[in-house]
Each structure stands twice: as structure tokens, then as C-alpha cells.
Amino acid sequence: MRILIANDDGIYSPGILALAQVASEFGEVLIVAPDVEQSSMGHAITATRPLMYKRTPIEGFEAYRVNGTPADCVALGLFHLEHKADVVLSGINLGTNLGNSAWHSGTLAAAKQAALFGCRGIAFSTPVTRDEPDFTSIKPFVRQSLELLLPQTDLSLVNINIPVNAKGLCWARQSLRHYDGKVVPGKDPMGREHFWFTVIPVEETEEGTDRWAVDHGYVSLTPLRLDLTNNEELQKAQERSPLDKR
Ligand code: MN
Secondary structure, eight states, X not given: OEEEEEOSSOTTOHHHHXXXXXHTTTSEEXXXXXXXXXXXXXXXXXXSSOOOEEEOOBTTBEEEEEXXXXXXXXXXXXXXXXXXXXXXXXXXXXXXXXXXXXXXXXXXXXXXXXXHTTSEEEEEEEXXXXXXXXXXXXXXXXXXXXXXXXXXXXXXXXXXXXXXXXXXXXXXXXXXXXXXXXXXXXXXXXXXXXXXXXXXXXXXXXXXXXXXXXXXXXXXXXXXXXXXXXXXXXXXXXXXXXXXXX
16 A cells, blocks of 8 residues: 655654654555645645755655645645555644634645545644643554554545544544634734734534544544535525526
8 A cells, every 4th residue: 555644734743753654554655745834724735836845754754845735745746756645644733623624724635635636535633732742642543543444445535633642433523613713912022013813612512523522532533525515505595596507
């Protein structure tokens, strides 16, 4: 099995090395990742300047750093670096990607990019901790997840979140909590105003969701789809306002 590994934290993140170490038990690994952090860049692609890459072997793993986004890295990896990958793994992100984060996560975007190209994609994330995460306790759950998912080839895109001190795996649906936006003002050393954008959840987490699973100490496994169509509303809209196609 050929495995392409990307992330959004950048090629020097300890998370990508931990993922490569576990992945190498399952197949041949190639790392292609952004040269600097690209967290929260979502599925952006670089379209107005050239992309470049440099070979950067990491602890024995063949690796390339790219001056682009996570999605760029997957495209370069799959189409240029002559790697016919069977699966793209992304992460391990330092920070969970639960619920609404799916919309702006660069980690998940790398896996989505794979799925858009007809390859499989699996994203891994773990909560931010004060110190570096304890990868020795996270790695067994990455291994278990891969053992479970890799043979199930119909699962083309899966989002995985591994809590601290996890107690097992759990299938979960994406939580959709509403948030209140919050803009926190500050001042830079020159006295100029600047702002931080943050959000506050306004609803409790529902059982069966990814957030619920992680809050309760379970590794959440969420199969996702690329088709965003709201079929229920499409049908209602068609019935309400039939449009004449001539
Ligand atoms: Mn990140």
C-alpha cells in the first residue's frame, strides 16, 4: 500500500512524524506538507503564484515541503511526485476538528482533496494541550483506526478526532452547533488596533456526534461526503417553485 501524508500544521510538526511512523506499519510512506503552518486555511488552493517544493527527508521518511496549502500538497503529491497513493492521511493535527471546523479545517481539506481526486482520505486530529501531545498514547488509536478503516474501501473520506487518554473508538456524526461570533480587540506595540476573531458555542452537544464522543473520551470516526446538496430542501424548493427548463 502506498500512503501519502499531508497536514496543515506544517512539515516540521511533531504530529506528522507520529502519523508517518504509524502509517509506515501499513505501507510505503511519502510526506508532502506545507513549509509553514496553514491551519484554518480550509480547502484553499494556490492559483495566482507558482508552487515550489524542496526535498526534506524527516527521520528516515521521504518528504517534501511545499510553499502552498494542504490541498496544494495533496495535488502535488498525487499528480507530480509520482506517487500512486492508495490513501492520503492528514495530520495528526494539533487541535481538534469537530463539527463546524470541517468548513475551515486545512487538515480535513487535505483528506477532502484526496477524495475529490478519487483517492481515499483520512484526517486525524487531537486536542491542543499545554505541552506537546503525548504521541505514545495517541499512536495506538491511530493504528486501531487504520486497522479498522483501511480494509473498508467504501469509506472514501473519514474525519477522526483522538481525545487525550482515549478509551476506545466510536462512530459519530458531525455535530452542528451554532456559534456566536466574538471579535476581541487589542493593540499592537505601535498602538494600532487589531482584532482576534473567535467563537462561543451556544448549544449543548448532542449524543452520537463527534463532539459528544470526544467529550466522553472516545475517538470519533466520522465518514463524510463531498456532495453538500441538501436533498430535502432541494425537493421542497422544486415542489414549491417548479422551474421550467426549456
Ligand atoms: Mn492545524
